[in-house]
Amino acid sequence: MPRSRGPGAVFKWTLLTPFFALLLFLAPVFLLQLYFSLHSWTIYLTNWWDAEFVWFDMFQDVLTDPRFGWSIARSLAFAAISTLGCFVAGFGLALLMYRPFRGHGIFYAVFILPMLTVPIVIAYTFEMLLYQKGPLNGILSAILGTDVNVIWLSDPRIAVVTTILLEIWNWTPFVFIIMMAGLSALPRELDEAAQNLGASRWRILLEVKLPLLRPVIFLALTLRFLEAIGEFPKTWALFQGGPGTATETIPVYLYLTTWQYFHVSKGAAMSYLVMLLMIGIVLLAIRVLRREKRVLDTLYTAPARP
């Protein structure tokens, strides 16, 4: 490839220009956010430049707000549990599916459907299924032979479970596809060698496949966890943070603060704290993934034949 400095360099920068243009376009947003987080402004004050400069009062405000702490705890718990759920279901299904069998294609096509469904559509679909005198309770009643009356949507404790189950339903396909790809990329020879040595399926899974799949597993878990922290459409459409504050995750509380209570400054300060937290998590994730990637590269770049 031409790597000369003259016209090549110009060409190179032409390719990058749009990228910088977008960054430049976005820059004022971050400055605005800084401004708001250091001033006290709500939408009731007409001009944002009239806002009073309050130093770090907004941050103090956020940090002493128990709802904020709870929303973080809730988001982390929600993300952790739903990630685990997606993983167990997705990996389990992938283990049952990665060797083709009759009807394989149909199962595969149906299994990935939830991921292709618009989240907001999922929210409304489940609203149609989950109300108290609704079809799901109807079916459960029929199966169990008793009157099942689970209050899926308006009991605070159950609502939390509902959000988690929805997230699992929505995103199990993601883990499923990644693990399918991971499993079918595994070298067959190892599997066969272990089998010839008399290892059971179970031991092969634990001692051969799992270690080899570790990078892929980390990837699936990390991406799912990060995405789950930002989950908004389903939780919002079904619960708006309620009943009470049971489903008030970080995005929901941020949305409420800024667009329902119109406390833009507090929201901005909150955003900064959330951003810090997320950057922390992302940096950690990057380190872990980078290490795993290196393992992966050494594993697969080993010469195929002696």
Next chain:
Amino acid sequence: MKRTTRRRLYAVLRFAVLGVWLLIVAFPMYWVVATSFKPDHEWFAWPPVYWTKTPTLENYLTVWTGLSRVYRTQEALSMQKPWLALQHSLTIALTATALSVALGTLLAYGVSRYRLLSDTRMFNLLMLRMIPPIVVAAPLTLYYAALNLLDSVTGLVIVYVIITLPYSVWMTKSFIDEIPLEVEQAAAILGASRWRTIWEVTVPLARSGVVATFMFVLILTWSEYLLALILTKTEVVTLPVQLAKYEGSSEGRVYGRQAALAVGITIPLVVIGCLIRKHLVRGFSFGMVKR
């Protein structure tokens, strides 16, 4: 146990588990489709109507054409919009996706051939994208208000391009990486300019990848909800926002209509998803799954 018995048992168990999951996935899907064909009084019926005996197209006609007799006051107000929402959704999603993929391909070309950004830095950028957009949504709204981009198609397109660009770059890059340099060098020797090389050699060779990326990004922009909700008010509506607004009408819940709307929104994605099934992994495995 004999080996064959065990194997047969495993096969049976496997089908049982897969069958149960199939039901878990398919039933909600079935329910929303079924509801979309039900007349009013069956939406809430108890015991639930699992299979309607009086299917009707009224919900679809009402929601997607406005031709129905059921044109009552309150509902009518929120029903004005579906056509507009469809039109806006199509415009916004297609434009944003096209721009995102075009820019993404150029950037990916630069990253792949000139090492404009190291792979590491690209990866970090991609991961930073995982920070939920809600954290910048508030200042973005005010910024947009100042620029007069609030409630406009252009505004949403710009935001969507920005948030999907990392995916476009990363996905197309993995396809461009696979094209041998020699092909491009040959074109250069024959006297093709750089742009012509990209346009007439690289892009056609990476075609399947570019198409897959396009579809993938289209899925993202078509279903985006949060930013559309925040950055639009009345002039511009997208389908997900429209679906959410439908609930707000004082008629109470109108499940049949919502279902008809929901089915319409989902079908394109299901079709696209099935078409690019094989490429889906590339969209979100970021090179961590070797093939």
